[in-house]
Amino acid sequence: MNIVLFGPPGAGKGTQADSISKNFNLFKISTGDLLRQEIKKETNLGKKIKITIDKGSLVSDDIITDLVFKILNEKKNIGGLIFDGYPRNLNQAKDLDTLIKKENKNISCVLSLFVDKNTIIKRILGRVACSKCGLIFNKYFNPPSETKHNCGSKFLTLRSDDTEKTVKSRIEIYENETLPIIDYYKDQKILYKIDASREINKIYEEIRGILTSLET
Numbered sequence: 001m002n003i004v005l006f007g008p009p010g011a012g013k014g015t016q017a018d019s020i021s022k023n024f025n026l027f028k029i030s031t032g033d034l035l036r037q038e039i040k041k042e043t044n045l046g047k048k049i050k051i052t053i054d055k056g057s058l059v060s061d062d063i064i065t066d067l068v069f070k071i072l073n074e075k076k077n078i079g080g081l082i083f084d085g086y087p088r089n090l091n092q093a094k095d096l097d098t099l100i101k102k103e104n105k106n107i108s109c110v111l112s113l114f115v116d117k118n119t120i121i122k123r124i125l126g127r128v129a130c131s132k133c134g135l136i137f138n139k140y141f142n143p144p145s146e147t148k149h150n151c152g153s154k155f156l157t158l159r160s161d162d163t164e165k166t167v168k169s170r171i172e173i174y175e176n177e178t179l180p181i182i183d184y185y186k187d188q189k190i191l192y193k194i195d196a197s198r199e200i201n202k203i204y205e206e207i208r209g210i211l212t213s214l215e216t
């Protein structure tokens with residue numbers, strides 16, 4: 001089983017990816033991780049990537065495809081994969097199809113987490129952390145009441161450097177780059193939309209149901 005997972009910032013994509021990977025024994029492929037590993041290995045490609053990233057530019061689709069090709073080869077004998085935050089655009093989605101077909105595999109399903117803008121903004125901007133005990137709260141969804149937290153409010157600081165404007169712009173970038181891919185997978189009839197405004201466990205339960213039905 002090979003899965004693609006999409007989600008805007010604040011949708012809890014990372015948490016879901018980790019749960020799916022652990023419970024369904026899927027190897028997680030995140031292009032962010034692949035890029036960081038290549039840089040760390042100091043290969044020629046890694047050096048090229050570092051220069052690009054340091055300049056603030058985007059790493060080209062060809063480089064990303066090369067890295068994915070390499071990891072697919074290394075993980076040939078692994079039962080299943082989960083792609084986290086990849087593909088990023090239609091070009092990459094088509095490359096992935098080609099690569100995965102070469103391995104005589106296919107994409108079993110594409111999970112697209114969606115959350116409305118206002119919830120995302122509150123989730124990201126509302127996060128506060130206690131510098132004394134390390135607990136994390138959310139001003140809107142999980143306020144640090146006296147029963148939950150007794151260090152006092154003076155230790156609580158906002159977690160995010162974002163403003164409403166920067167969060168909105170991140171959501172827009174996500175939507176612009178992801179919508180064409182979502183349609184591409186919808187046409188292939190492998191797209192599942194998941195309401196990610198619910199609690200983490202509820203979201204995971206729905207995902208588990210979908211993946212379990214695909215396994216049989």
Ligand SMILES: [Zn+2]
Nearest residue numbers: 130132133151
């Ligand atoms: Zn505390």
